[in-house]
Amino acid sequence: PxxxxxxxxxxxxxxxxxxxxxxxxxxxxxxxxxxxxxxxxxxxxxxxxxxxxxxxxxxxxxxxxxxxxxxxxxxxxxxxxxxxxxxxxxxxxxxxxxxxxxxxxxxxxxxxxxxxxxxxxxxxxxxxxxxxxxxxxxxxxxxxxxxxxxxxxxxxxxxxxxxxxxxxTAGIVVPTPISQTRYYHRSLNAKKLIEVGFSSLSARQTIARQQKLYKLPEEPKTQGLRAMKKKDVAQVTKLLNEYLKQFKLYFKYTEDEVKHWFLPRKDVISTYVVEKEQGVVTDFLSFYNLPSQVIKNPKHTHLRAAYSYYNVATQTPIVQLMYDALILAKNEGYDVFNALDIMENEKFLKELMFCPGDGQLNYYLYNWKLESNMLKPEEIGIVLV
Ligand code: EN5
Known part of the structure:
Protein backbone atom coordinates (compact mmCIF):
# COMPACT_ATOMS: atom_id res chain seq x y z
CA PRO A 1 0.00 0.00 0.00
CA THR A 169 3.70 16.83 9.73
CA ALA A 170 0.74 15.56 7.72
CA GLY A 171 -3.00 15.22 8.11
CA ILE A 172 -2.76 11.66 6.75
CA VAL A 173 -1.02 8.58 8.14
CA VAL A 174 2.01 7.18 6.28
CA PRO A 175 4.85 5.05 7.74
CA THR A 176 5.45 5.89 10.61
CA PRO A 177 4.12 8.71 12.87
CA ILE A 178 6.03 9.60 16.07
CA SER A 179 2.94 11.34 17.48
CA GLN A 180 -0.72 11.82 16.64
CA THR A 181 -2.25 15.10 17.66
CA ARG A 182 -5.71 16.62 17.27
CA TYR A 183 -6.97 20.03 16.20
CA TYR A 184 -9.22 21.97 18.59
CA HIS A 185 -11.32 24.97 17.59
CA ARG A 186 -12.70 27.95 19.57
CA SER A 187 -15.54 29.78 17.89
CA LEU A 188 -15.08 33.57 17.66
CA ASN A 189 -17.79 34.29 15.06
CA ALA A 190 -20.51 31.69 15.66
CA LYS A 191 -22.89 32.94 12.98
CA LYS A 192 -20.35 32.77 10.19
CA LEU A 193 -19.00 29.35 11.28
CA ILE A 194 -22.51 27.97 10.97
CA GLU A 195 -23.16 29.70 7.65
CA VAL A 196 -20.04 28.19 6.07
CA GLY A 197 -20.60 24.71 7.56
CA PHE A 198 -17.55 24.81 9.82
CA SER A 199 -19.80 24.10 12.78
CA SER A 200 -23.37 22.86 12.92
CA LEU A 201 -26.27 23.61 15.24
CA SER A 202 -27.55 20.78 17.40
CA ALA A 203 -31.30 20.35 17.76
CA ARG A 204 -31.69 22.55 20.83
CA GLN A 205 -29.18 25.19 19.77
CA THR A 206 -29.85 28.51 18.04
CA ILE A 207 -27.41 31.01 16.51
CA ALA A 208 -28.34 33.50 19.23
CA ARG A 209 -27.51 30.98 21.99
CA GLN A 210 -24.18 30.13 20.39
CA GLN A 211 -23.30 33.81 20.06
CA LYS A 212 -24.04 34.28 23.74
CA LEU A 213 -22.10 31.17 24.74
CA TYR A 214 -18.94 32.30 22.93
CA LYS A 215 -19.18 36.03 23.73
CA LEU A 216 -15.90 37.67 24.73
CA PRO A 217 -15.02 40.93 26.51
CA GLU A 218 -13.95 43.86 24.34
CA GLU A 219 -10.44 44.23 25.73
CA PRO A 220 -7.81 41.81 27.09
CA LYS A 221 -7.50 41.60 30.83
CA THR A 222 -3.77 41.14 31.51
CA GLN A 223 -2.00 44.28 32.74
CA GLY A 224 0.99 45.23 30.58
CA LEU A 225 -0.05 43.15 27.55
CA ARG A 226 1.20 44.76 24.30
CA ALA A 227 2.44 43.85 20.82
CA MET A 228 6.00 42.49 20.76
CA LYS A 229 8.72 44.94 19.62
CA LYS A 230 12.37 44.58 18.52
CA LYS A 231 13.61 45.48 22.00
CA ASP A 232 11.89 42.34 23.38
CA VAL A 233 13.81 39.87 21.22
CA ALA A 234 16.51 38.95 23.76
CA GLN A 235 14.00 38.37 26.57
CA VAL A 236 11.56 36.42 24.39
CA THR A 237 14.44 34.21 23.16
CA LYS A 238 15.41 33.35 26.76
CA LEU A 239 11.81 32.72 27.84
CA LEU A 240 11.12 30.55 24.80
CA ASN A 241 14.28 28.39 24.91
CA GLU A 242 13.96 27.86 28.66
CA TYR A 243 10.27 26.95 28.33
CA LEU A 244 10.75 24.48 25.47
CA LYS A 245 13.34 22.35 27.34
CA GLN A 246 10.56 20.43 29.12
CA PHE A 247 9.35 18.81 25.86
CA LYS A 248 10.73 15.77 24.05
CA LEU A 249 10.86 17.54 20.71
CA TYR A 250 11.74 21.21 20.37
CA PHE A 251 13.74 23.69 18.32
CA LYS A 252 16.50 25.81 19.81
CA TYR A 253 16.07 29.45 18.68
CA THR A 254 18.76 32.07 18.06
CA GLU A 255 17.85 35.74 18.57
CA ASP A 256 17.86 36.15 14.78
CA GLU A 257 15.35 33.33 14.47
CA VAL A 258 13.11 34.81 17.17
CA LYS A 259 13.21 38.14 15.30
CA HIS A 260 12.09 36.36 12.18
CA TRP A 261 9.45 34.03 13.67
CA PHE A 262 7.91 36.27 16.33
CA LEU A 263 8.10 39.98 15.46
CA PRO A 264 4.57 40.92 14.39
CA ARG A 265 3.88 40.98 10.63
CA LYS A 266 0.48 42.21 9.56
CA ASP A 267 -1.89 39.37 8.64
CA VAL A 268 0.90 36.81 9.15
CA ILE A 269 2.06 36.53 12.77
CA SER A 270 0.83 38.25 15.93
CA THR A 271 2.91 38.18 19.11
CA TYR A 272 2.00 39.93 22.36
CA VAL A 273 4.23 40.16 25.41
CA VAL A 274 3.41 40.90 29.04
CA GLU A 275 5.63 43.67 30.42
CA LYS A 276 4.60 43.86 34.08
CA GLU A 277 7.25 46.04 35.60
CA GLN A 278 9.28 48.44 33.46
CA GLY A 279 11.25 46.51 30.89
CA VAL A 280 10.71 42.96 32.20
CA VAL A 281 8.88 40.55 29.89
CA THR A 282 7.37 37.65 31.83
CA ASP A 283 4.99 36.00 29.34
CA PHE A 284 4.05 36.01 25.70
CA LEU A 285 1.43 34.59 23.36
CA SER A 286 1.45 34.21 19.58
CA PHE A 287 -0.79 33.07 16.76
CA TYR A 288 -0.47 32.97 12.99
CA ASN A 289 -2.97 33.83 10.28
CA LEU A 290 -4.00 31.00 7.97
CA PRO A 291 -7.31 31.59 6.21
CA SER A 292 -9.13 28.83 4.39
CA GLN A 293 -11.00 29.23 1.16
CA VAL A 294 -14.63 28.13 1.56
CA ILE A 295 -15.03 25.82 -1.42
CA LYS A 296 -18.72 26.09 -2.33
CA ASN A 297 -20.67 28.76 -0.52
CA PRO A 298 -22.95 31.44 -1.95
CA LYS A 299 -22.28 33.96 0.82
CA HIS A 300 -18.66 33.56 2.01
CA THR A 301 -15.38 32.99 0.16
CA HIS A 302 -13.04 32.75 3.16
CA LEU A 303 -12.80 31.68 6.75
CA ARG A 304 -10.32 33.67 8.86
CA ALA A 305 -8.50 31.32 11.21
CA ALA A 306 -5.89 32.15 13.86
CA TYR A 307 -3.61 29.24 14.82
CA SER A 308 -1.98 29.08 18.24
CA TYR A 309 1.82 29.22 17.83
CA TYR A 310 4.05 29.38 20.94
CA ASN A 311 2.77 30.64 24.29
CA VAL A 312 4.90 31.00 27.41
CA ALA A 313 3.33 31.86 30.76
CA THR A 314 5.67 32.29 33.74
CA GLN A 315 3.70 34.91 35.75
CA THR A 316 0.26 35.09 34.14
CA PRO A 317 -2.05 32.06 34.53
CA ILE A 318 -2.05 30.21 31.19
CA VAL A 319 -5.88 30.23 31.01
CA GLN A 320 -5.93 34.01 31.43
CA LEU A 321 -3.17 34.50 28.85
CA MET A 322 -5.01 32.39 26.28
CA TYR A 323 -8.35 34.04 27.06
CA ASP A 324 -6.62 37.28 26.10
CA ALA A 325 -5.32 35.58 22.94
CA LEU A 326 -8.96 34.82 21.99
CA ILE A 327 -9.99 38.44 22.64
CA LEU A 328 -7.08 39.81 20.59
CA ALA A 329 -7.80 37.38 17.74
CA LYS A 330 -11.49 38.31 17.80
CA ASN A 331 -10.56 42.02 17.66
CA GLU A 332 -8.20 41.33 14.72
CA GLY A 333 -11.20 39.95 12.80
CA TYR A 334 -10.69 36.19 13.05
CA ASP A 335 -13.67 33.80 12.88
CA VAL A 336 -12.07 30.89 14.73
CA PHE A 337 -9.04 30.21 16.94
CA ASN A 338 -7.36 26.83 16.37
CA ALA A 339 -4.90 24.94 18.55
CA LEU A 340 -3.41 21.45 18.73
CA ASP A 341 -3.44 19.34 21.91
CA ILE A 342 0.38 19.67 22.12
CA MET A 343 2.64 21.38 24.71
CA GLU A 344 0.56 22.60 27.66
CA ASN A 345 -2.52 23.34 25.58
CA GLU A 346 -4.71 20.81 27.44
CA LYS A 347 -4.49 23.22 30.38
CA PHE A 348 -6.73 25.75 28.62
CA LEU A 349 -8.62 23.97 25.81
CA LYS A 350 -11.64 22.76 27.82
CA GLU A 351 -11.96 25.75 30.07
CA LEU A 352 -11.88 28.18 27.15
CA MET A 353 -14.51 26.16 25.23
CA PHE A 354 -12.42 24.76 22.42
CA CYS A 355 -14.08 21.76 20.70
CA PRO A 356 -12.22 18.84 19.11
CA GLY A 357 -12.21 19.06 15.32
CA ASP A 358 -12.41 16.27 12.75
CA GLY A 359 -8.77 16.80 11.71
CA GLN A 360 -5.66 15.08 13.03
CA LEU A 361 -2.06 16.14 12.69
CA ASN A 362 0.60 13.43 12.59
CA TYR A 363 4.24 14.25 13.39
CA TYR A 364 7.10 12.46 11.62
CA LEU A 365 10.88 12.15 11.89
CA TYR A 366 12.75 10.92 8.80
CA ASN A 367 15.65 8.51 9.41
CA TRP A 368 15.47 8.60 13.21
CA LYS A 369 14.41 5.97 15.73
CA LEU A 370 13.13 7.33 19.06
CA GLU A 371 13.72 5.69 22.45
CA SER A 372 9.99 5.83 23.12
CA ASN A 373 8.38 4.97 19.81
CA MET A 374 5.34 7.19 20.26
CA LEU A 375 5.33 10.59 21.92
CA LYS A 376 2.22 11.87 23.68
CA PRO A 377 0.84 15.11 22.19
CA GLU A 378 1.81 16.96 25.38
CA GLU A 379 5.45 15.91 24.86
CA ILE A 380 5.58 17.72 21.50
CA GLY A 381 7.15 21.21 21.68
CA ILE A 382 7.15 22.19 18.00
CA VAL A 383 4.57 23.91 15.81
CA LEU A 384 4.95 23.81 12.03
CA VAL A 385 3.12 26.50 10.08
C1 EN5 B 1 1.40 20.17 6.35
N1 EN5 B 1 2.71 20.21 6.95
O1 EN5 B 1 -8.93 18.81 8.52
C2 EN5 B 1 0.39 19.62 7.26
N2 EN5 B 1 -9.08 20.80 9.50
O2 EN5 B 1 -10.08 19.81 12.82
C3 EN5 B 1 -1.01 20.04 6.96
N3 EN5 B 1 -12.36 20.88 10.99
O3 EN5 B 1 -10.96 22.52 10.39
C4 EN5 B 1 -2.00 19.09 7.57
N4 EN5 B 1 -15.05 18.40 7.56
O4 EN5 B 1 -13.89 20.06 12.92
C5 EN5 B 1 -3.29 19.74 7.92
N5 EN5 B 1 -15.32 21.75 12.92
C6 EN5 B 1 -4.33 18.79 8.38
C7 EN5 B 1 -5.64 19.47 8.65
C8 EN5 B 1 -6.44 19.73 7.40
C9 EN5 B 1 -7.64 20.59 7.60
C10 EN5 B 1 -8.62 19.98 8.56
C11 EN5 B 1 -10.00 20.35 10.51
C12 EN5 B 1 -9.25 20.25 11.82
C13 EN5 B 1 -11.16 21.35 10.61
C14 EN5 B 1 -13.50 21.73 11.25
C15 EN5 B 1 -14.39 21.87 10.03
C16 EN5 B 1 -14.90 20.54 9.54
C17 EN5 B 1 -15.68 20.65 8.29
C18 EN5 B 1 -16.14 19.29 7.83
C19 EN5 B 1 -14.27 21.11 12.43
C20 EN5 B 1 -16.14 21.24 14.03
C21 EN5 B 1 -15.76 21.87 15.36
C22 EN5 B 1 -16.56 23.13 15.69
C23 EN5 B 1 -15.61 24.26 15.99
C24 EN5 B 1 -16.31 25.52 16.38
C25 EN5 B 1 -17.27 25.33 17.52
C26 EN5 B 1 -18.20 24.18 17.28
C27 EN5 B 1 -17.49 22.92 16.86
Missing part, protein backbone atom coordinates in the same frame (compact mmCIF):
# COMPACT_ATOMS: atom_id res chain seq x y z
CA UNK A 2 2.97 2.36 0.53
CA UNK A 3 5.20 1.35 -2.38
CA UNK A 4 7.34 4.42 -1.88
CA UNK A 5 7.52 4.64 1.92
CA UNK A 6 8.61 0.99 2.21
CA UNK A 7 11.86 1.95 0.46
CA UNK A 8 12.63 4.75 2.94
CA UNK A 9 14.54 4.69 6.27
CA UNK A 10 11.32 4.74 8.26
CA UNK A 11 10.79 2.03 10.87
CA UNK A 12 7.64 -0.04 10.37
CA UNK A 13 5.75 -1.38 13.35
CA UNK A 14 7.48 -4.81 13.33
CA UNK A 15 10.99 -3.35 13.08
CA UNK A 16 10.57 -0.92 15.94
CA UNK A 17 11.64 -3.47 18.58
CA UNK A 18 14.98 -4.39 17.03
CA UNK A 19 16.26 -0.90 16.12
CA UNK A 20 18.37 1.09 18.53
CA UNK A 21 17.66 4.81 19.11
CA UNK A 22 19.29 7.30 16.73
CA UNK A 23 19.80 7.45 12.95
CA UNK A 24 18.35 4.46 11.08
CA UNK A 25 20.87 4.78 8.23
CA UNK A 26 24.28 6.44 8.50
CA UNK A 27 24.70 8.95 5.62
CA UNK A 28 27.80 9.00 3.40
CA UNK A 29 28.37 12.36 1.72
CA UNK A 30 30.47 10.93 -1.14
CA UNK A 31 27.64 8.56 -2.10
CA UNK A 32 25.05 11.30 -2.62
CA UNK A 33 23.85 11.54 -6.20
CA UNK A 34 25.24 14.67 -7.90
CA UNK A 35 22.40 15.36 -10.34
CA UNK A 36 18.66 15.75 -9.91
CA UNK A 37 16.30 12.79 -10.17
CA UNK A 38 14.78 12.19 -13.60
CA UNK A 39 11.36 13.57 -14.37
CA UNK A 40 9.01 12.31 -17.08
CA UNK A 41 9.28 14.23 -20.34
CA UNK A 42 8.07 17.86 -20.45
CA UNK A 43 8.51 18.10 -16.65
CA UNK A 44 11.40 20.27 -15.38
CA UNK A 45 12.91 21.12 -11.99
CA UNK A 46 13.14 24.76 -10.92
CA UNK A 47 14.31 26.62 -7.82
CA UNK A 48 11.63 29.05 -6.71
CA UNK A 49 12.69 32.54 -5.57
CA UNK A 50 9.88 33.77 -3.34
CA UNK A 51 11.36 37.29 -3.28
CA UNK A 52 10.40 37.46 -6.96
CA UNK A 53 6.81 38.66 -7.34
CA UNK A 54 5.85 36.44 -10.30
CA UNK A 55 7.35 33.29 -8.83
CA UNK A 56 5.68 33.95 -5.47
CA UNK A 57 2.38 34.42 -7.30
CA UNK A 58 2.80 31.07 -9.08
CA UNK A 59 3.36 29.25 -5.77
CA UNK A 60 0.44 31.09 -4.20
CA UNK A 61 -1.90 29.98 -6.98
CA UNK A 62 -0.72 26.35 -7.01
CA UNK A 63 -1.30 26.05 -3.25
CA UNK A 64 -4.56 28.00 -3.25
CA UNK A 65 -6.03 25.60 -5.83
CA UNK A 66 -4.36 22.30 -4.89
CA UNK A 67 -3.10 22.19 -1.30
CA UNK A 68 -4.63 20.71 1.88
CA UNK A 69 -8.42 20.32 2.30
CA UNK A 70 -10.49 18.99 5.20
CA UNK A 71 -11.98 15.46 5.01
CA UNK A 72 -15.19 16.68 3.38
CA UNK A 73 -13.52 19.01 0.87
CA UNK A 74 -15.35 22.06 2.21
CA UNK A 75 -12.29 24.17 3.04
CA UNK A 76 -8.83 24.55 1.50
CA UNK A 77 -5.86 26.38 3.05
CA UNK A 78 -5.19 29.77 1.45
CA UNK A 79 -1.65 30.75 2.49
CA UNK A 80 -0.90 34.39 1.54
CA UNK A 81 2.30 35.41 -0.28
CA UNK A 82 3.54 37.32 2.78
CA UNK A 83 2.89 34.23 4.90
CA UNK A 84 4.85 32.01 2.48
CA UNK A 85 7.78 34.44 2.61
CA UNK A 86 7.67 34.31 6.41
CA UNK A 87 7.40 30.50 6.49
CA UNK A 88 10.05 29.81 3.86
CA UNK A 89 12.69 32.56 4.09
CA UNK A 90 14.01 32.26 7.66
CA UNK A 91 17.67 33.01 8.56
CA UNK A 92 20.06 30.51 6.92
CA UNK A 93 17.59 29.34 4.27
CA UNK A 94 19.12 27.52 1.26
CA UNK A 95 17.85 28.78 -2.14
CA UNK A 96 17.67 25.24 -3.56
CA UNK A 97 15.40 24.00 -0.76
CA UNK A 98 12.37 25.68 -2.36
CA UNK A 99 11.77 23.23 -5.16
CA UNK A 100 9.29 23.42 -8.02
CA UNK A 101 8.33 21.23 -10.97
CA UNK A 102 7.11 22.96 -14.13
CA UNK A 103 5.38 21.84 -17.32
CA UNK A 104 5.48 24.44 -20.16
CA UNK A 105 6.35 27.23 -17.68
CA UNK A 106 3.43 26.28 -15.38
CA UNK A 107 4.18 25.27 -11.79
CA UNK A 108 2.56 21.87 -11.05
CA UNK A 109 4.61 20.50 -8.15
CA UNK A 110 6.21 21.98 -5.04
CA UNK A 111 8.11 20.98 -1.89
CA UNK A 112 10.16 22.97 0.61
CA UNK A 113 12.67 22.59 3.41
CA UNK A 114 14.00 25.05 5.96
CA UNK A 115 17.03 24.51 8.25
CA UNK A 116 16.28 23.78 11.91
CA UNK A 117 18.09 22.47 14.98
CA UNK A 118 15.90 19.87 16.62
CA UNK A 119 16.35 18.64 20.18
CA UNK A 120 15.14 15.06 20.52
CA UNK A 121 14.09 13.34 23.76
CA UNK A 122 16.93 14.52 25.96
CA UNK A 123 18.75 17.82 26.08
CA UNK A 124 22.05 16.38 24.77
CA UNK A 125 20.65 15.12 21.48
CA UNK A 126 20.46 18.01 19.05
CA UNK A 127 20.41 17.44 15.31
CA UNK A 128 20.72 19.93 12.45
CA UNK A 129 18.13 18.89 9.93
CA UNK A 130 15.39 20.17 7.66
CA UNK A 131 11.74 20.88 8.31
CA UNK A 132 9.76 19.78 5.25
CA UNK A 133 6.48 21.46 4.31
CA UNK A 134 4.19 22.49 1.43
CA UNK A 135 4.38 19.25 -0.57
CA UNK A 136 1.82 19.87 -3.30
CA UNK A 137 1.00 18.23 -6.63
CA UNK A 138 -1.51 19.81 -9.00
CA UNK A 139 -4.86 17.97 -8.86
CA UNK A 140 -4.76 17.17 -12.60
CA UNK A 141 -1.49 15.22 -12.43
CA UNK A 142 -2.04 13.25 -9.22
CA UNK A 143 -1.84 9.90 -11.10
CA UNK A 144 1.77 10.53 -12.21
CA UNK A 145 3.45 9.61 -8.89
CA UNK A 146 5.25 12.92 -8.72
CA UNK A 147 5.17 13.19 -4.90
CA UNK A 148 7.79 10.42 -4.33
CA UNK A 149 10.12 12.13 -6.83
CA UNK A 150 9.67 15.50 -5.08
CA UNK A 151 10.48 13.83 -1.75
CA UNK A 152 13.54 12.01 -3.14
CA UNK A 153 14.83 15.19 -4.79
CA UNK A 154 14.56 17.38 -1.70
CA UNK A 155 16.10 14.54 0.33
CA UNK A 156 19.08 14.59 -2.07
CA UNK A 157 19.43 18.37 -1.72
CA UNK A 158 19.37 18.05 2.07
CA UNK A 159 21.94 15.22 1.97
CA UNK A 160 24.28 17.43 -0.11
CA UNK A 161 24.33 19.78 2.89
CA UNK A 162 25.42 16.80 5.02
CA UNK A 163 22.09 16.57 6.82
CA UNK A 164 20.32 13.22 7.14
CA UNK A 165 17.14 13.82 9.14
CA UNK A 166 13.88 15.68 8.57
CA UNK A 167 10.85 16.65 10.61
CA UNK A 168 7.41 17.09 9.05
Missing amino acids: HQFWETQPMPNINELESLKPGPIQEGILADVRKDPFNLISKFEWCNVDLRNEEQAQQVYTLLKENYVEDDDNMFRFDYSIDFLRWALLPPGQHPDWIVGVKVNQKLVGFITGIPVTLHIENQQTKVKMTEINFLCVHKKIRANRLAPVLIKEITRRVHIKNMWQAVY
